Amino acid sequence: MTPGVKPLVAGNWKMNGTGAALGEVRAIVEGLSASGSAVADAMLCVPATLIGRAADAAGGAVLEIGGQDCHAKESGAHTGDVSAEMLRDAGASAVIVGHSERRTDHGETDATVRDKAAAAWRAGVTAIICVGETREQRENGEAERVTSAQLDGSIPDDMTAGNTVIAYEPVWAIGTGLVPSNDDIAAIHALIRDRMEARFGGEGRKVRILYGGSVKSGNAAEIFAIDNVDGGLIGGASLKAADFLAICDAVPD
Template identity: 50%
Template sequence: MRRKLVAGNWKMHGNHSANAELLAGIVAARPFVCDVAVCVPFPYLSETAVALAGSDVRWGAQDCSAHEQGAYTGEVSAGMLHEFGCRYAIVGHSERRAYHAESDQLVADKAKAALARGIVPIVCVGETLAQREAGETDAVVKRQLSAVIHTLGHCVGEMVVAYEPVWAIGTGKTATPEQAQAVHALLRAQLRAATAHADAMPILYGGSVKPDNAATLFAQPDIDGGLIGGASLKAADFVAICRAAG
């Protein structure tokens, strides 16, 4: 049995008081049956680490540089994240791919940099609405994942994969459980061809996951939890989604 993971992606949200309230609400709801994490903006890593210290809730970042150090103004390295106790780093989120022109290879290089510092990369893949309507979903997600598989080599089994259909992120639209499962099964088969650890690897679903649809999504055989956006900003909603994974 794969252990499920629910990871919150706060995106560019938060402030000191709201963060304290949110994290306190999550900690107070423990224990969880699944693994739970929050991926927060860089400036809040320190206070998140303090708030979650001693709990089994883990924390992570929403990105990391492909470079270890150097003249890369504005970048944050995996080594820096490691010093804050980060367990996870999201790489390749569709917003990074779209707004910052991140290529498949750059995403793969970021995943490799994270693993080199003992941080688990949550590698995001997903298609746009135009690509889905053109019947290109399978080709797109396989291409995105293939770059990471090739770059990580024998370390492939150490990452987490998140399928996030771009058309379902922040739109209120959600892939049906059957649509999501079909892509998750495709990704699992691709991973099986690359590593003997594929059946132990979590593949998360992200895309307008809410308390009222989480259980149905997580009941699918290859959906092992979620990467949660908007609903991760409200403790009650996030906790309910974590409970649905249990």
């Protein structure tokens, strides 16, 4: 963890969840409320079809609701896309941009991600900007180069710790059960912190840096104890209230 920075545990439901899953949202709210802990912020980034209903279920208290992607434009002839303003109107306070699945499946470039982050800020929502290397890049010793290039290209110049979260997700660890060593996580998070400080000064020192990639209740406490790891971006383990709450409980006091 980073001293003076409040951690964030954010769930990414990806393309999962219908109205029947709102019971899990309510259970998470109940669990967070019962714990009475304000050690970390908690958020669920749900499919666009659920944002409004999830925000209603969350009630705006202990659980924030976010989206998973947005278009760079505020409106226009972009069939099937959703703007950041629409997400905000539906009840989202944040949006994930640049997730590796968007970069890979939809060919999103750093410039695309940069524009989407700026769109999120324009709409008044936090941009959760994702970076991370593939397995091949890791094995070729390119993890630091790739992550640095993505940071430089994906973050607009007027970033603040209040409008941005950085999520480091090694692509090869997402949904595979594989997790980098603690030393590897520490090295990349230190790199991210150093580059953020060098570019953004005090805002870079305060911005939250999350780790994502096969985080579960069994390994969360160990990962969250690593320097410069300010919480997690949680995939499959965020779909069930019990699993997500256990990860939230793993954040150190």
